[in-house]
Amino acid sequence: MQKIILLIALITFNVASSQTKKKQILLVGTFHYANPGLDVAKLNNFNIMSEKSQKELEIMSDKIKKFGPDKIFVEWEFSKQADLDKFYNKNTDSLFKANKSEITQLALRTAKKLNHKKLYGMNLYTPFRYDSLMIAMEKADQKDLIAKNKLTTESFEKNHNEKINKSSLQEMMLYYNTKQAENENLQWYLEIANRAGNPDDFTGPSLVANWYKRNLYMYSLIQKLTESTDNKIMILVGAGHASIIREFIIHDPTFEIVELSTVLK
Template sequence: MKNILFIIIIIVSFSCAEEKKSIEEIEIIPQANSDTISNKIPVLNFATFHMGKTSDANSTEFDENDRKNQQDAKRIAEMISKFKPTIVCVEYPTEKDSILNLEYNEFLKNSSQPVSWYGEIGLVAFPLASMSGLDKIYGIDHKMGYNYRIAGEIENQIDSVTVNNYYENPFEEYPELGSDMDTLNLLEKLKLMNHPKFLDFLIVVNADILAYAGTEDNFEGADEAAKYYQRNLRIYSNLNRIPMTPDDRVFILSGGSHTAFLREFFERSPKYEMVDTFQYLD
């Protein structure tokens, strides 16, 4: 079970024995640039790790109170501000929007001072929203538990070979993604996390691989994976509750696996069009 837990946490802290390419050598597949599309709402769907203590199991070592880290995070916000968002959404429960905006309003009173509230929300989303002249931000998260350890807790009678081989070397198909996060600066980490191949990996490791696990005539793995799909669909539904017009520009800051699922929904959306994240990470 330690192996399975490691794979889940590997979202933000991982290494691989395979020969690695540098961040610059990984081929970037551009997303559509919606600046040329008038009938859809542009969305900058941005993956991050959690830059502080959260209730999320997937966190990484990052001192949110370190001055250099705070300055680096603000530079990321400045880069993203070129997108000119009119709506900023974060991974925070929708039903706690009043708390979220109370903290944001406190930040606005002295926006020159860094705030590490809720990690990346205070460090990136607050300054970004302030730079963009916004008076509020939106939480779109919906908490739901699921058991990502299920494959190691049951006698797998579906395909234990595939499951075990995958957990043994999850980067076999994408060795170029097997970078040691501790060697990367903040910008490099975020570039890696927003790479399309890495986002694909996050869906497999968090959900799809569980469909290979189950007991005879049962679907324990698939059912747990479905819970994670459901959580992300509910996050997407929360986004759709926000009043918008075609003139809006939406920025979403969330953990990598949520970004990965949202990307799938946006690619088929009749309402939204994703912009190329890497256009704003130079």
């Protein structure tokens, strides 16, 4: 009788454990491999098509394959999933030779190795009103804040461009996923943007709120599209998104973060 009770207890414990097991998220923040020059900071491009970088992409994608995500989410418009599906099914070799995007070079490369049927778009683009932010600062005569913003942007550009000239692709990826890099990405919104404008002008806080809202909506899509059968997922987004999405994941008991550094070691 005691053996039966013990067996039932063990079964109950195992069922409870399986129900509370967290899903793993490999959160990958990145610089844009094919920088279109649309960001506020003007960053130098990385030669993603070089033989060295292509070899690194093969190694990185092999290691992510070993991690084994069941789904890979990318910064592609959610409303244009059909276009992403068509893109995913194009000739892979020609894509790797012609398209520099991190979606192609890292996410698609990995998904193909995993025999995934598709990538999942979860981007929700909203205009980034940087010009309005600067106008609000000027109207409020915030000379110190304008100077600080200029210095911060220049420092970010200089740091990135110096690193990109002497670092390998993997080194750059690992750097953009450090706590320091994520904090720097997030810090600008609260230290500078949120202060912009006169006391009765909420242009700055509105920009920050819309940025958080966009990322929250993106995270909502990740939550909704992650099924009960998905034990591991990968999210590939610009580093600015990753710093905020990380905070959402930390406070969501469904998930736990797997650091890129542990996967690429």
